[in-house]
Amino acid sequence: MCLRNIWMKWRDWQTMTRYEAIFRRRSVRKYKDDAVEEHILEKIRGFGKRALGARPDIRVKWKIYPASDHNVKGMFQVKAPYYAVLYSEVCEDCYLHAGCLMQQLVLYLHTQGIGTCYQGGAQLKRDEEEEGMKRMMILAFGYPAEPLERTRSEFKRAELKKLLKTNVPLGKAQKKLLEAARLAPSALNQQPWRFVATENRIHLFVKRPGMLGYQRQLDRNMFNAGITLSHMLITAEEYWFDLEYRKLDSIMEKAIQNHLYAGSLVIVNGNGRI
Numbered sequence: 001m002c003l004r005n006i007w008m009k010w011r012d013w014q015t016m017t018r019y020e021a022i023f024r025r026r027s028v029r030k031y032k033d034d035a036v037e038e039h040i041l042e043k044i045r046g047f048g049k050r051a052l053g054a055r056p057d058i059r060v061k062w063k064i065y066p067a068s069d070h071n072v073k074g075m076f077q078v079k080a081p082y083y084a085v086l087y088s089e090v091c092e093d094c095y096l097h098a099g100c101l102m103q104q105l106v107l108y109l110h111t112q113g114i115g116t117c118y119q120g121g122a123q124l125k126r127d128e129e130e131e132g133m134k135r136m137m138i139l140a141f142g143y144p145a146e147p148l149e150r151t152r153s154e155f156k157r158a159e160l161k162k163l164l165k166t167n168v169p170l171g172k173a174q175k176k177l178l179e180a181a182r183l184a185p186s187a188l189n190q191q192p193w194r195f196v197a198t199e200n201r202i203h204l205f206v207k208r209p210g211m212l213g214y215q216r217q218l219d220r221n222m223f224n225a226g227i228t229l230s231h232m233l234i235t236a237e238e239y240w241f242d243l244e245y246r247k248l249d250s251i252m253e254k255a256i257q258n259h260l261y262a263g264s265l266v267i268v269n270g271n272g273r274i
């Protein structure tokens with residue numbers, strides 16, 4: 001790479017936003033052993049205090065395990081120099097909130113040139129009880145030894161028309177929010193979410209699990225839903241859309257076929273700055 005290209009790439013990293021990272025990030029499964037700077041590790045340990053969330057009132061805690069601790073094991077495990085573990089108090093929407101928080105961390109790390117991979121099948125050998133909290137997810141991270149990014153056309157995701165039900169023409173804000181939501185990563189890339197758009201609203205639903213391992217699957221799907229929700233919240237912040245995340249009693253009863261209601265985005269002002 002010539003010096004000009006290196007400089008352009010460096011400048012790009014310095015200014016990338018979490019919103020831009022949505023359209024570029026991919027899971028990284030090969031890592032260098034390089035140490036991540038202490039100020040970034042410190043930011044991870046305190047992550048969430050100012051992050052957007054479905055339920056900012058839920059207590060969470062982060063822990064970082066370096067690979068040298070040999071504390072992470074399990075199926076589909078990716079070898080990485082670090083693992084971030086998110087614990088949360090157990091209550092309604094804790095998985096949704098956890099997914100929403102962790103994806104914001106994933107996008108922040110991407111803007112710092114750091115790769116990540118969710119570790120849904122991993123376990124901790126020593127799973128320390130964290131003040132009555134439960135482990136929500138493990139995230140492998142570190143400097144990448146394979147491409148950190150992909151182009152927009154390389155994303156393998158379902159088309160929006162397969163994920164969306166609507167009887168109204170989409171507004172500008174809805175289009176921007178849904179495009180970011182569509183690109184969200186999910187376990188096994190299953191994209192277990194559906195969106196229903198009505199006037200100034202986007203309702204989020206997740207796939208209803210089968211009988212086998214119902215609760216575990218539901219928790220996982222809610223975590224995935226939190227990831228896609230975070231993409232919409234970050235998009236709203238980027239474009240200055242004024243919106244609220246809420247659970248609406250009127251929708252609560254209305255399951256769409258084989259799906260369960262997760263929550264709604266109510267767009268108060270979708271003019272923003274587009």
Ligand SMILES: Cc1cc2nc3c(=O)[nH]c(=O)nc-3n(C[C@H](O)[C@H](O)[C@H](O)COP(=O)(O)O)c2cc1C
Binds near residue numbers: 076185186189227
């Ligand atoms: C909740 C969750 C659990 C995941 N678990 C694993 C895992 O155990 N091992 C793995 O290699 N990838 C895992 N992934 C990564 C997904 O396979 C990946 O995000 C998806 O295929 C989309 O690819 P992308 O992240 O490159 O866009 C997980 C992703 C999510 C959201």
